[in-house]
Amino acid sequence: xxxxxxxxxxxxxxxxxxxxxxxxxxxxxxxxxxxxxxxxxxxxxxxxxxxxxxxxxxxxxxxxxxxxxxxxxxxxxxxxxxxxxxxxxxxxxxxxxxxxxxxxxxxxxxxxxxxxxxxxxxxxxxxxxxxxxxxxxxxxxxxxxxxxxxxxxxxxxxxxxxxxxxxxxxxxxxxxxxxxxxxxxxxxxxxxxxxxxxxxxxxxxxxxxxxxxxxxxxxxxxxxxxxxxxxxxxxxxxxxxxxxxxxxxxxxxxxxxxxxxxxxxxxxxxxxxxxxxxxxxxxxxxxxxxxxxxxxxxxxxxxxxxxxxxxxxxxxxxxxxxxxxxxxxxxxxxxxxxxxxxxxxxxxxxxxxxxxxxxxxxxxxxxxxxxxxxxxxxxxxxxxxxxxxxxxxxxxxxxxxxxxxxxxxxxxxxxxxxxxxxxxxxxxxxxxxxxxxxxxxxxxxxxxxxxxxxxxxxxxxxxxxxxxxxxxxxxxxxxxxxxxxxxxxxxxxxxxxxxxxxxxxxxxxxxxxxxxxxxxxxxxxxxxxxxxxxxxx
Numbered sequence: 001x002x003x004x005x006x007x008x009x010x011x012x013x014x015x016x017x018x019x020x021x022x023x024x025x026x027x028x029x030x031x032x033x034x035x036x037x038x039x040x041x042x043x044x045x046x047x048x049x050x051x052x053x054x055x056x057x058x059x060x061x062x063x064x065x066x067x068x069x070x071x072x073x074x075x076x077x078x079x080x081x082x083x084x085x086x087x088x089x090x091x092x093x094x095x096x097x098x099x100x101x102x103x104x105x106x107x108x109x110x111x112x113x114x115x116x117x118x119x120x121x122x123x124x125x126x127x128x129x130x131x132x133x134x135x136x137x138x139x140x141x142x143x144x145x146x147x148x149x150x151x152x153x154x155x156x157x158x159x160x161x162x163x164x165x166x167x168x169x170x171x172x173x174x175x176x177x178x179x180x181x182x183x184x185x186x187x188x189x190x191x192x193x194x195x196x197x198x199x200x201x202x203x204x205x206x207x208x209x210x211x212x213x214x215x216x217x218x219x220x221x222x223x224x225x226x227x228x229x230x231x232x233x234x235x236x237x238x239x240x241x242x243x244x245x246x247x248x249x250x251x252x253x254x255x256x257x258x259x260x261x262x263x264x265x266x267x268x269x270x271x272x273x274x275x276x277x278x279x280x281x282x283x284x285x286x287x288x289x290x291x292x293x294x295x296x297x298x299x300x301x302x303x304x305x306x307x308x309x310x311x312x313x314x315x316x317x318x319x320x321x322x323x324x325x326x327x328x329x330x331x332x333x334x335x336x337x338x339x340x341x342x343x344x345x346x347x348x349x350x351x352x353x354x355x356x357x358x359x360x361x362x363x364x365x366x367x368x369x370x371x372x373x374x375x376x377x378x379x380x381x382x383x384x385x386x387x388x389x390x391x392x393x394x395x396x397x398x399x400x401x402x403x404x405x406x407x408x409x410x411x412x413x414x415x416x417x418x419x420x421x422x423x424x425x426x427x428x429x430x431x432x433x434x435x436x437x438x439x440x441x442x443x444x445x446x447x448x449x450x451x452x453x454x455x456x457x458x459x460x461x462x463x464x465x466x467x468x469x470x471x472x473x474x475x476x477x478x479x480x481x482x483x484x485x486x487x488x489x490x491x492x493x494x495x496x497x498x499x500x501x502x503x504x505x506x507x508x509x510x511x512x513x514x515x516x517x518x519x520x521x522x523x524x525x526x527x528x529x530x531x532x533x534x535x536x537x
Contacts, residue, residue, distance in 0.1 A: 029512060033223045035533025037511070037525065040238055040250035041229040043376060043406050044205065049188040050167040051119075052127045054451060055406065056252060056377065059167040059522045061229060064210055065106075065193035068165035069097060069116070072278050072518045076430055078161055082111070082171065082194065092156030092473045099147040103217045105173045106198045113143035118174040120151070127182060129449045130434055131169060133441065133470055134159050155471035158478065159431040165278075166195065167522045168434075196222040196526035206231060216526070223529035235379050242269065248508035248534065251275070251521050255506065256379055257318035263506060272505045275520030279427035280331045280435070281501040282324055283317075283384070286413070286422045286454035289494050293359065293368050294420060300493040302353040303421075304343035306395045307388070313499055316387050317380060321499035326486050327439065328432050329500045334475075335432050337483040340490040350395045359396075367396035370420035374401070376409050384423055384498075415448040422454055425501060432482050437466045440489055457494035508534075 045057040050066070069086075070078035078086075083097040103111040120141055124131040137157050142150040151160075163169055171194070176187050191199050196218070197210035208229040212222055230247065232238045239255040241247040243263060255263065264271040287294045287303065294300060309323035330336045359367040370392075374385040382403065389399040399421075404412065413422045429435040438444060442463050444452035462485060469481040489495070503521065507514050510531040517523045 031220075031223050031513065031527075031529040032531070032533075033220070033529070034225055035530040036226040036228060037224050037249055037528065037530075038228050038230060038247050038534070039525075040232055040241070040247055040254050041208065042231070042238065042250075042252070042254060042378060043233065044231045045208075046407050046410070047188045048191050048199065048202065048208070049172070049185075050170045051123045051172055051188070052129070052183050054129050054167075055410075057406075060251060061208055061210075062170065062191065062193075063166050063195075063522050064197040064227060064524050064526075065191050065195045065199055066166040066170050067103075067194045067196075067524075068167070068169060068171070070161075071165050071523060072162075074274070074277070074516070074518050076162075076277060076518045078164070081165070082116075083164075086161070088161070092158070093153045095151040095153070095160060097149045097151075099149065100217060101147055103194050104215055105175075105194055106192045106213065107173070107176075109173065109175055110146075111171075111173075111194050112146040113149045114146070115171055115174045116149045117141040117143050118178060119169070119171045122177070122182065123172060124169050128169075129452055130429075130438060131163065133437070133443075133466070134163060134433060135169075137471055156473035157470060158473070158475065159433040159470075162430040163434050165519050165522070166193075166524070168429075168519075196524050197227055200226075218526065222524070222526035224525065227525060239263070242506055245508065245534065248511050248530075249505070249514065249525070249528070250507070251505040252503050253320065253378065253380060257320060260318070260504065268509050270507055270509050272507065272515055273502055275505060275515040275517065275523070276503045277331075278429060278517075278519035279503075279521065280329045280429060281425050281427050281503060282327065282329050282497060283321065283423065283425045283499040283501050284324075284327065284439075285388075285496040285498060286419075286424070286439070287494055287496060288417065288420050288422075288454075288456055290417070290456045291370070291420050293370065296357045297493065298353040298357040299359070300496070301343060302350040302357070302395065303392065303397070304493060304496050305346045305350040305353070306391050306397075307496075307498070308345040308391065309498060310345070312384065312387055316383050317499060317501070320504065321501045324497035324500045326490060327428070327436050327495060327497050328482060328486055329428050331500065332428055332430070332432065335479060335482045337486040340486045342490075343493075343496075347395055354395060354397075361396045365396055366398045369398040369400060371400045371402055372421045372423070373409060373412060373419045374403065374422070375424040376404060376406055381423060388421070388423070410450045413454050414450050414452070417456065419454075423498075424451065424454070426451055432485075433466075433470055437469075437485070439495055440485075441466050455494035457489075457492070459488060459492060462488050462492075 050062040069083035085098045125135045137155045139154040140152045200209040200211045202208045210227045239259045374381040385401045427435045438452045442458040465481045465485045469478045472478045513527045
């Protein structure tokens, strides 16, 4: 019998009977080759290349097409991928990578150190939403031969080794991108990588097909012949497809929470919460500080006091998350500050703050109206918006909920800034420098970059702390910087942390070795194999 284990984290006890996190088999099984895996990606990606778009659907697909320098094992330690080894100089100012020999791009051209150098200088340092700050102190890159890359840093950057997997620091083929408009390069939607699967077809609104890379550098990988990512917008239809066996793999909460317990008891399915540790996902509200009401700190504080995070966790998210107090999740134990300013559920205090701010109730009981745009990634986010509407109505704030597709959401929030409150989730990743500070650094304002500083927040001290932590070589001092950062941003409250999320994946029980990495949800399915391949997909 396969043992059932959970990661050593504190979650709501009731979940223990619902979520089955399955450990690798005690006795090694011999993988079998063959078969087509039908998976779900939801919603449909905007693009298939993670160079400038870090949206969840893009990365789920791209991770199978693009290899990184490393991947992260279940203990979050980097393991060799395109880099076979790496060394960091004692002063932290030089990082050297030895690259794997014999690797080819899907079009047959050889992969080399020139591709890494070009990607770092033209993608990671310039347009990648998370990496721009992390790699900005790389002053030069040497490539003494085709299989050696040496990064010279003006100042240390400790987070670099935590962000160099396939989607964290995507390596693009220099020969297809050099001299082009990278963001509009046609290969963004017919990507050419070095990964285990080769892009074959994208039929918009229906499916994306990847095929086995017959010349992949890792012996016997991948085991699957083909992966078909289906686009199924309706949550009930996704659940039905999984239950019928028409789909064998679906990540990122693919079905309504009310269906999880029932599906987890079916003998042909497994519900697995592993593979998300690299992300440390956090649900939050961006409060547009340029809005005439929200620019008043007392209004932002009132909204925080009006929301019952316990209820959001237990009722709205069915326990698949726990209340968050900081944008640095408690899972980042080194950096998390549990003593930040908090805003306990207190509707009376919320009302008092709104009165004090001068926004009295009108004859209809309404103080003012705000628009709320929720991340269009499924019913979970819509229900969060509905809870927000109900909770804020109690304190006299009327909420108009707006829904749209992913492209419209990104444009409205991050380009047009035509919103009042938005809800979304971000990955914190193993270091706050990677996934947290992007929501607060004023340097992102005006760049229209998705998932960066949606609130419009500006604070010189916060900017200074972010920049100091980026180049601080002393780990203890970086921790101090991030704890001071948390104190300020929780005081100013441009963004309200709601929940530390716990995503789940559903897969066929006969699909083996589907989760072997801490970054599996954004990782390759190259190790997955069927005991008995489905007859037809």
